[in-house]
Amino acid sequence: MKIDLSKLIDRAVYKIDFVHSLDLDKVLTKTREIIMSSPVETKGSIYMTDEGLYLDATVSYEYYENCARCLKEFVNKIETALSGRLVENSKLSRKIDDEELVFYYDNDEVELVEQVLTSILLSLPMKSLCDDNCKGLCLVCGKDLNKEECNCNIQEIDPRLAKLKDLFD
Known part of the structure; x- marks a missing residue:
């Protein structure tokens, strides 16, 4: 996904809008594999200011995920911001604000x-x-509480008072 900046650098234009689609099957990390359900969409603009070039974009993607409560597979949709300053590699010695990406x-x-x-x-x-209202799985029998109720007896005991229960047993 290369973007040509020559018109901005020559000051022929002051803003370049772009929309790119990045076709990824999966993203690998050290601990997991993220399988994408659709291409990653990047939409934004690069603009010229008195201080230099800046990027402001939105990255939208969908991926397959398992619910943390009921373990059902679903497609999760995420939209995140991507913004920061653009600096030419040959100008690395110039002072750059540490807070800026x-x-x-x-x-x-x-x-x-x-x-x-x-x-x-x-x-x-x-x-x-x-x-957001997922009830999860029963801690005793493992039934999906979103689909059906179970008759398990679940007593939630305050862990600070659990030792007192042992005295009565």
Whole structure:
């Protein structure tokens, strides 16, 4: 996903809008494999200011996930922001604000695939739910409580008082 910056650098235009689709089957990490259900869409713009070039984009993707409560497979939809400053590789010695995200470009072109993959990995939720009201599985019999109720006797005991229960047993 290369974007030509030559018109911005020559100041022929002050903004370049772009829409790119990145066709990924899966994204591999050290601990898991994320299988995409559709192409990753990146939509945004690169614009020129007095301080330099800036990127502002939205990355949207859908992937298969298992619910953290009921273990049902569903498609999770995520939309995340990708923004930062564009700096030419030959100008690395120039002082850059540490709080700013910086993307480097060469030969009037910026390659955004690595940045899109990084934004995907950073935006993955720790726990994904198929529904905000998901009841999960029964702790005793394992039935899906979204589909049917079970008759299991579940007593929730405060862990601080669990030792007292042992006195009565």
